Amino acid sequence: MEKPTEEKTSSCEVCGSSFATKSNLIVHKQEHHEDKLLYNCKICGFSCAKKENLARHIITHNGYEPYKICESSCAIEHNFASSIKMHSEEKVHSCKICNCTFTTNQSLVRHMRTHTGEKPYSCELCEYSCSQKSNLVAHKRKHSGEKPYNCEVCGSNFSKSHHLVVHIRTHTGEKPYNCERCEYSCSQKSTLVIHQRTHTGEKPYSCEICKYSCTHKNQLVKHHRTHTRDKPYDCKICGHSFAHRESLVSHIRTHTGEKPYSCDLCEYSCSQISTLVVHKRKHSGEKPYACKICKHSFSQKSNLIVHMKKHDGNFKS
Incomplete structure (x- = not known):
């Protein structure tokens, strides 16, 4: 690839x-x-x-x-x-720390800040500071709400030009980043980096409270809520709150009656894709959850948990 x-x-x-x-x-x-x-x-x-x-x-x-x-x-x-x-191979401006070379002194000055940690540009509205003026301009749009980059296809607005670049690919179908190990391709370099961890097994994000580790920063944020019990997503209809946005989306379907997931083998439909996966096992006969004691297998993990109580002597009929 x-x-x-x-x-x-x-x-x-x-x-x-x-x-x-x-x-x-x-x-x-x-x-x-x-x-x-x-x-x-x-x-x-x-x-x-x-x-x-x-x-x-x-x-x-x-x-x-x-x-x-x-x-x-x-x-x-x-x-x-x-x-x-x-x-031209002539790059007359050299970094004395790492020997990187640059064609202009301005590029060298910006590069040196990666070594010194210097952040000369500060926001007057908060504590944010950065090494490049362009980053400060983009940051200030968080305060002003300004979104000067407009999608000509759907009218969506963005505060940063590279956000618009990535968005436009949802219309054009462009996926310029390809995995060297499989046929996977995507529209963002950061997405490719995360995907490649499925091959390397790398899990750079670790929980400070327990031994949990993961491949993506967002996964760690969600995991932390299992410790803090934080539930920032509220249902405006009934007031129920959830730790994850996806859980709120699924919950709202209990109010709207929406069932967007349909079985291609029968007329069954449901509100969650995980429920559809379990349903399809009725057609395939797949039973991926097996008891290590008696080798009995089940199509749902919850059924295995109930079964295991028989072996523990805690099952109540």
Whole structure:
């Protein structure tokens, strides 16, 4: 299975920037070029914000490509300069701690903060601080409620551009991240990292109270509620509260009567997928829960628990 491709296949027709996925290109155009496309090419429909950019674009129709350093040719000098920078191996700014090298001093300064822990940008509304100004700008939207990134397909709004990038993939179906060990693919790099732990067995999140460990931070948050008895999800209909959001969703179906899970072998339907799994065992005959003492097996764990009481002498008829 191939690794997530780094090839940049989607190009902006306005500025020439290239992106690995179509969703990134869509967000780029929305951020930098929306409502600024005043000059149009009569040959191909190309639009841009400046007259001189249109003049440079027209050169591409004449086949005039004076700048070339690799397989990609450039008709515009500043694109050629960017290409030179990308292909140049010269990185004159070096980190004295880890020997990483950078093409600009600004990139080195940002990198050094990963070693020093320096966070010069602080929020005046809370205690949050960070190492990059762009992160502070994004953080402040939590206070203001501002969501400047809009999905043109469904109208959803987001406070961060990368959230919009990931969201757009729910419409395009893009899954650029592939597992090297199986056929699994997904839309987010973080999701792939979590998936890969199913192969490695890694469980980096551990409970400080008991020996529980898990692959995902959210799983640990949910587990902690078994110790704290915290139930933050309340039913607005009856006031019942739950530790997990999924439990509340299932509970609400007892009020609405909704049964979204249906058996494909009969007319049975139910409100929870776990109930459907148990039901299907009636058709398959599967009994995955076995008694270690007498080898009797059951289709439901609850039936095994009741059965085990017979062996313990605690079963009451």
